[in-house]
Amino acid sequence: MVDAQHPPEVDRVAASQKAVAARRARAALKRDISTRVVPPQDVLRRASDDAGSAAGTLRITEFLTALPAIGEGKRDRILAQLDISPVKRLGGLGVRQRRALALWLDERFPQVHPRDGRSRLLVLAGPTAVGKGTVAARIQQDHPQILLSVSATTRPPRPGEVEGVHYYFVDDAAFDRMIAAGELLEHATVHNRFRYGTPRAPIERALADGRTVLLEIDLQGARQVRAAEPSATLVFLLPPSWDELVGRLIGRGTEDAQERARRLRTAKVELAAQGEFDHLVVNDDVARAAAEVAALAR
Ligand code: 5GP
DSSP states (O other): OOSSOOHHHHHHHHHHHHHHHHHHHHHHHHHHHHTTTSSSHHHHHHHOOTTTTTTSSHHHHHHHHHSTTTTTTHHHHHHHHHHHTTBGGGGGHHHHHHHHHHHHHHHHHHOOOSSSOOOSSSEEEETTSSSSHHHHHHHHHHTTEEEEEEEEEEOOOOTTTTTTTTTHHHHHHHHHHHHHHOOOEEEEEEETEEEEEEHHHHHHHHHTTTEEEEEEEOOOHHHHHHHHHHEEEEEEEEEOHHHHHHHHHHHOOOSSOOOOOOOHHHHHHHHHHHHGSEEEESSSSSHHHHHHHHHHHO
Protein backbone atom coordinates (compact mmCIF):
# COMPACT_ATOMS: atom_id res chain seq x y z
CA MET A 1 0.00 0.00 0.00
CA VAL A 2 1.23 3.50 -0.77
CA ASP A 3 1.61 5.75 2.26
CA ALA A 4 1.40 9.44 1.21
CA GLN A 5 3.23 10.57 4.38
CA HIS A 6 6.11 8.16 3.81
CA PRO A 7 6.64 7.70 0.08
CA PRO A 8 9.09 5.02 -0.99
CA GLU A 9 12.74 6.05 -1.44
CA VAL A 10 12.57 6.12 -5.28
CA ASP A 11 9.63 8.52 -5.20
CA ARG A 12 11.38 10.76 -2.70
CA VAL A 13 14.48 10.91 -4.92
CA ALA A 14 12.37 11.64 -8.01
CA ALA A 15 10.43 14.33 -6.15
CA SER A 16 13.57 16.03 -4.91
CA GLN A 17 15.11 15.91 -8.39
CA LYS A 18 11.96 17.50 -9.74
CA ALA A 19 12.11 20.19 -7.05
CA VAL A 20 15.73 20.94 -7.91
CA ALA A 21 14.89 21.21 -11.63
CA ALA A 22 11.97 23.52 -10.86
CA ARG A 23 14.19 25.73 -8.68
CA ARG A 24 16.80 25.89 -11.45
CA ALA A 25 14.17 26.82 -14.01
CA ARG A 26 12.92 29.62 -11.76
CA ALA A 27 16.48 30.88 -11.18
CA ALA A 28 17.09 30.93 -14.96
CA LEU A 29 13.82 32.77 -15.48
CA LYS A 30 14.81 35.39 -12.90
CA ARG A 31 18.09 35.92 -14.77
CA ASP A 32 16.14 36.34 -18.01
CA ILE A 33 13.88 38.91 -16.37
CA SER A 34 16.69 40.89 -14.78
CA THR A 35 18.76 40.93 -17.97
CA ARG A 36 15.62 41.81 -19.98
CA VAL A 37 15.98 38.83 -22.28
CA VAL A 38 12.35 38.09 -21.50
CA PRO A 39 9.81 40.91 -21.07
CA PRO A 40 8.04 40.74 -17.69
CA GLN A 41 4.67 40.88 -19.48
CA ASP A 42 5.62 37.63 -21.18
CA VAL A 43 6.39 36.00 -17.84
CA LEU A 44 3.00 37.04 -16.49
CA ARG A 45 1.35 35.58 -19.60
CA ARG A 46 3.20 32.28 -19.18
CA ALA A 47 2.17 32.20 -15.51
CA SER A 48 -1.50 32.59 -16.30
CA ASP A 49 -1.28 30.04 -19.13
CA ASP A 50 0.30 27.44 -16.85
CA ALA A 51 0.27 27.88 -13.07
CA GLY A 52 2.64 24.91 -12.71
CA SER A 53 5.34 26.37 -14.99
CA ALA A 54 8.50 28.12 -13.80
CA ALA A 55 6.70 31.44 -14.31
CA GLY A 56 3.55 30.23 -12.57
CA THR A 57 5.38 28.97 -9.49
CA LEU A 58 7.56 32.07 -9.14
CA ARG A 59 6.75 34.06 -6.01
CA ILE A 60 5.41 37.54 -6.74
CA THR A 61 8.11 38.94 -4.42
CA GLU A 62 10.88 37.26 -6.43
CA PHE A 63 9.32 38.33 -9.70
CA LEU A 64 9.27 41.96 -8.66
CA THR A 65 12.81 42.08 -7.30
CA ALA A 66 14.09 40.40 -10.47
CA LEU A 67 12.84 43.43 -12.41
CA PRO A 68 15.46 46.07 -13.18
CA ALA A 69 15.73 48.77 -10.48
CA ILE A 70 13.18 47.24 -8.07
CA GLY A 71 14.53 46.71 -4.54
CA GLU A 72 12.72 45.30 -1.53
CA GLY A 73 11.31 48.65 -0.38
CA LYS A 74 9.87 49.44 -3.79
CA ARG A 75 8.60 45.88 -4.12
CA ASP A 76 6.57 46.15 -0.91
CA ARG A 77 5.08 49.49 -1.95
CA ILE A 78 4.07 48.04 -5.33
CA LEU A 79 2.46 45.00 -3.67
CA ALA A 80 0.46 47.27 -1.36
CA GLN A 81 -0.55 49.50 -4.28
CA LEU A 82 -1.71 46.51 -6.34
CA ASP A 83 -3.32 44.85 -3.34
CA ILE A 84 -1.37 41.60 -3.77
CA SER A 85 -0.27 39.50 -0.81
CA PRO A 86 3.50 38.84 -0.71
CA VAL A 87 2.93 35.09 -0.29
CA LYS A 88 1.27 34.79 -3.71
CA ARG A 89 2.84 33.02 -6.62
CA LEU A 90 2.55 34.52 -10.08
CA GLY A 91 0.28 31.73 -11.30
CA GLY A 92 -2.03 32.14 -8.31
CA LEU A 93 -3.04 35.75 -8.83
CA GLY A 94 -6.70 36.61 -9.10
CA VAL A 95 -8.07 38.06 -12.34
CA ARG A 96 -8.18 41.60 -10.94
CA GLN A 97 -4.67 41.33 -9.48
CA ARG A 98 -3.31 40.03 -12.77
CA ARG A 99 -4.89 42.87 -14.67
CA ALA A 100 -3.56 45.46 -12.21
CA LEU A 101 -0.07 43.96 -12.43
CA ALA A 102 -0.20 43.88 -16.25
CA LEU A 103 -1.19 47.56 -16.38
CA TRP A 104 1.57 48.48 -13.97
CA LEU A 105 4.13 46.51 -16.03
CA ASP A 106 3.04 48.19 -19.27
CA GLU A 107 3.49 51.58 -17.71
CA ARG A 108 6.80 50.78 -16.11
CA PHE A 109 8.31 48.62 -18.89
CA PRO A 110 6.78 49.79 -22.16
CA GLN A 111 7.10 47.20 -24.90
CA VAL A 112 8.34 47.81 -28.39
CA HIS A 113 5.62 48.93 -30.74
CA PRO A 114 6.48 47.93 -34.30
CA ARG A 115 6.51 50.78 -36.75
CA ASP A 116 4.26 50.61 -39.76
CA GLY A 117 6.56 52.34 -42.20
CA ARG A 118 9.16 50.06 -43.70
CA SER A 119 12.56 51.24 -44.70
CA ARG A 120 15.16 49.78 -47.00
CA LEU A 121 17.85 50.62 -44.46
CA LEU A 122 17.84 47.82 -41.89
CA VAL A 123 20.00 47.91 -38.80
CA LEU A 124 20.64 44.68 -36.94
CA ALA A 125 22.00 45.08 -33.43
CA GLY A 126 21.97 43.02 -30.26
CA PRO A 127 24.23 41.86 -27.46
CA THR A 128 27.54 40.11 -27.90
CA ALA A 129 27.43 36.46 -29.01
CA VAL A 130 23.72 36.61 -29.83
CA GLY A 131 24.61 35.58 -33.38
CA LYS A 132 24.19 38.84 -35.32
CA GLY A 133 26.97 37.87 -37.72
CA THR A 134 25.49 34.43 -38.38
CA VAL A 135 22.00 35.81 -38.92
CA ALA A 136 23.33 38.58 -41.20
CA ALA A 137 25.32 36.03 -43.23
CA ARG A 138 22.23 33.85 -43.54
CA ILE A 139 20.17 36.81 -44.77
CA GLN A 140 22.79 37.54 -47.38
CA GLN A 141 22.83 33.93 -48.49
CA ASP A 142 19.04 33.67 -48.76
CA HIS A 143 18.53 37.19 -50.16
CA PRO A 144 21.57 38.07 -52.29
CA GLN A 145 19.82 41.24 -53.47
CA ILE A 146 20.19 42.66 -49.93
CA LEU A 147 23.51 44.45 -49.49
CA LEU A 148 25.33 43.53 -46.31
CA SER A 149 27.42 46.56 -45.46
CA VAL A 150 31.16 45.90 -44.94
CA SER A 151 32.53 47.95 -42.04
CA ALA A 152 35.94 49.47 -41.54
CA THR A 153 37.72 48.48 -38.32
CA THR A 154 40.97 49.03 -36.50
CA ARG A 155 40.78 45.47 -35.12
CA PRO A 156 43.35 43.10 -36.61
CA PRO A 157 41.89 40.34 -38.81
CA ARG A 158 41.05 36.98 -37.22
CA PRO A 159 42.20 33.83 -38.99
CA GLY A 160 40.05 33.33 -42.09
CA GLU A 161 38.79 36.90 -42.28
CA VAL A 162 39.16 38.46 -45.72
CA GLU A 163 39.87 42.12 -46.45
CA GLY A 164 36.86 43.75 -48.10
CA VAL A 165 34.61 40.76 -47.37
CA HIS A 166 34.39 40.66 -43.57
CA TYR A 167 35.86 44.10 -42.89
CA TYR A 168 38.13 46.75 -44.31
CA PHE A 169 41.05 46.46 -41.92
CA VAL A 170 42.60 49.88 -41.40
CA ASP A 171 44.99 51.48 -38.92
CA ASP A 172 44.05 54.34 -36.57
CA ALA A 173 45.38 57.02 -38.90
CA ALA A 174 43.32 55.75 -41.84
CA PHE A 175 40.23 55.49 -39.61
CA ASP A 176 40.77 59.10 -38.49
CA ARG A 177 41.08 60.17 -42.13
CA MET A 178 37.78 58.44 -42.99
CA ILE A 179 36.01 60.26 -40.14
CA ALA A 180 37.52 63.62 -41.13
CA ALA A 181 36.45 63.15 -44.76
CA GLY A 182 32.88 62.36 -43.65
CA GLU A 183 33.10 58.92 -45.23
CA LEU A 184 31.45 57.10 -42.32
CA LEU A 185 27.72 57.03 -41.70
CA GLU A 186 28.44 56.12 -38.07
CA HIS A 187 31.40 54.93 -36.06
CA ALA A 188 32.05 53.73 -32.52
CA THR A 189 34.60 52.19 -30.23
CA VAL A 190 33.21 48.76 -29.39
CA HIS A 191 33.91 46.87 -26.15
CA ASN A 192 36.23 49.77 -25.23
CA ARG A 193 38.84 48.51 -27.63
CA PHE A 194 38.75 48.83 -31.40
CA ARG A 195 36.96 51.26 -33.64
CA TYR A 196 34.36 50.22 -36.19
CA GLY A 197 32.54 52.33 -38.75
CA THR A 198 30.08 52.04 -41.64
CA PRO A 199 31.29 53.42 -45.00
CA ARG A 200 28.63 55.73 -46.34
CA ALA A 201 29.17 55.54 -50.13
CA PRO A 202 28.26 51.87 -50.83
CA ILE A 203 25.06 52.28 -48.82
CA GLU A 204 23.97 55.38 -50.67
CA ARG A 205 24.69 53.69 -54.01
CA ALA A 206 22.70 50.57 -53.10
CA LEU A 207 19.74 52.55 -51.75
CA ALA A 208 19.75 54.67 -54.92
CA ASP A 209 19.63 51.42 -56.93
CA GLY A 210 16.52 50.40 -55.00
CA ARG A 211 18.27 47.72 -52.97
CA THR A 212 17.81 46.97 -49.29
CA VAL A 213 20.86 47.49 -47.09
CA LEU A 214 21.61 45.63 -43.89
CA LEU A 215 23.99 46.99 -41.26
CA GLU A 216 25.22 44.63 -38.56
CA ILE A 217 26.54 47.05 -35.96
CA ASP A 218 26.59 47.74 -32.23
CA LEU A 219 24.12 49.74 -30.12
CA GLN A 220 26.04 53.03 -30.32
CA GLY A 221 26.13 52.71 -34.09
CA ALA A 222 22.41 51.88 -34.25
CA ARG A 223 21.64 55.05 -32.30
CA GLN A 224 23.77 57.15 -34.66
CA VAL A 225 22.03 55.67 -37.70
CA ARG A 226 18.66 56.45 -36.15
CA ALA A 227 19.77 60.06 -35.62
CA ALA A 228 21.17 60.36 -39.16
CA GLU A 229 18.38 58.42 -40.91
CA PRO A 230 15.24 58.47 -38.75
CA SER A 231 13.41 56.28 -41.26
CA ALA A 232 15.86 53.36 -40.78
CA THR A 233 14.35 50.18 -39.36
CA LEU A 234 16.11 49.13 -36.17
CA VAL A 235 16.01 45.44 -35.29
CA PHE A 236 17.26 44.04 -31.99
CA LEU A 237 18.31 40.41 -31.90
CA LEU A 238 17.64 38.68 -28.58
CA PRO A 239 19.07 35.39 -27.26
CA PRO A 240 16.51 32.75 -26.25
CA SER A 241 17.77 33.17 -22.67
CA TRP A 242 20.58 34.81 -20.72
CA ASP A 243 22.14 31.42 -19.93
CA GLU A 244 22.14 30.59 -23.64
CA LEU A 245 23.96 33.84 -24.37
CA VAL A 246 26.63 33.07 -21.76
CA GLY A 247 26.91 29.53 -23.14
CA ARG A 248 27.38 30.77 -26.71
CA LEU A 249 30.07 33.23 -25.64
CA ILE A 250 31.98 30.53 -23.77
CA GLY A 251 31.33 27.98 -26.52
CA ARG A 252 32.84 29.98 -29.35
CA GLY A 253 36.05 30.25 -27.33
CA THR A 254 37.39 33.31 -29.14
CA GLU A 255 37.67 35.44 -25.98
CA ASP A 256 39.58 34.94 -22.72
CA ALA A 257 37.81 35.14 -19.34
CA GLN A 258 38.52 38.85 -18.87
CA GLU A 259 37.25 39.73 -22.35
CA ARG A 260 34.16 37.56 -21.83
CA ALA A 261 33.36 39.35 -18.58
CA ARG A 262 33.77 42.68 -20.34
CA ARG A 263 31.46 41.59 -23.16
CA LEU A 264 28.81 40.31 -20.75
CA ARG A 265 28.81 43.65 -18.97
CA THR A 266 28.27 45.38 -22.32
CA ALA A 267 25.55 42.83 -23.15
CA LYS A 268 23.54 43.80 -20.04
CA VAL A 269 23.71 47.47 -21.01
CA GLU A 270 22.73 46.63 -24.60
CA LEU A 271 19.79 44.43 -23.56
CA ALA A 272 18.46 47.29 -21.45
CA ALA A 273 18.26 49.43 -24.62
CA GLN A 274 15.99 47.08 -26.58
CA GLY A 275 13.04 49.45 -26.09
CA GLU A 276 14.70 51.91 -28.50
CA PHE A 277 14.33 49.44 -31.36
CA ASP A 278 11.46 49.01 -33.78
CA HIS A 279 11.44 45.21 -33.71
CA LEU A 280 12.69 42.46 -31.43
CA VAL A 281 13.65 39.14 -32.99
CA VAL A 282 14.61 36.10 -30.90
CA ASN A 283 17.53 34.14 -32.35
CA ASP A 284 16.31 30.67 -31.39
CA ASP A 285 16.92 29.34 -34.90
CA VAL A 286 19.21 31.08 -37.39
CA ALA A 287 17.14 30.41 -40.54
CA ARG A 288 13.90 31.47 -38.84
CA ALA A 289 15.40 34.62 -37.30
CA ALA A 290 17.02 35.53 -40.65
CA ALA A 291 13.68 35.13 -42.45
CA GLU A 292 11.95 37.29 -39.82
CA VAL A 293 14.51 40.08 -40.17
CA ALA A 294 14.49 39.95 -43.98
CA ALA A 295 10.69 40.17 -43.96
CA LEU A 296 10.96 43.53 -42.19
CA ALA A 297 12.61 45.06 -45.25
CA ARG A 298 10.41 46.71 -47.78
P1 5GP B 1 33.78 41.71 -34.05
O1 5GP B 1 35.09 42.31 -33.59
O2 5GP B 1 33.40 40.52 -33.20
O3 5GP B 1 33.76 41.42 -35.53
O4 5GP B 1 32.65 42.79 -33.83
C1 5GP B 1 32.48 43.38 -32.58
C2 5GP B 1 31.26 44.26 -32.58
O5 5GP B 1 31.41 45.36 -33.47
C3 5GP B 1 29.97 43.59 -33.01
O6 5GP B 1 29.01 43.86 -32.00
C4 5GP B 1 29.58 44.27 -34.28
O7 5GP B 1 28.18 44.38 -34.40
C5 5GP B 1 30.19 45.63 -34.09
N1 5GP B 1 30.41 46.30 -35.37
C6 5GP B 1 30.86 45.75 -36.52
N2 5GP B 1 30.92 46.67 -37.50
C7 5GP B 1 30.48 47.84 -36.95
C8 5GP B 1 30.30 49.16 -37.46
O8 5GP B 1 30.55 49.48 -38.62
N3 5GP B 1 29.84 50.09 -36.59
C9 5GP B 1 29.54 49.81 -35.30
N4 5GP B 1 29.08 50.80 -34.55
N5 5GP B 1 29.70 48.57 -34.79
C10 5GP B 1 30.16 47.60 -35.60
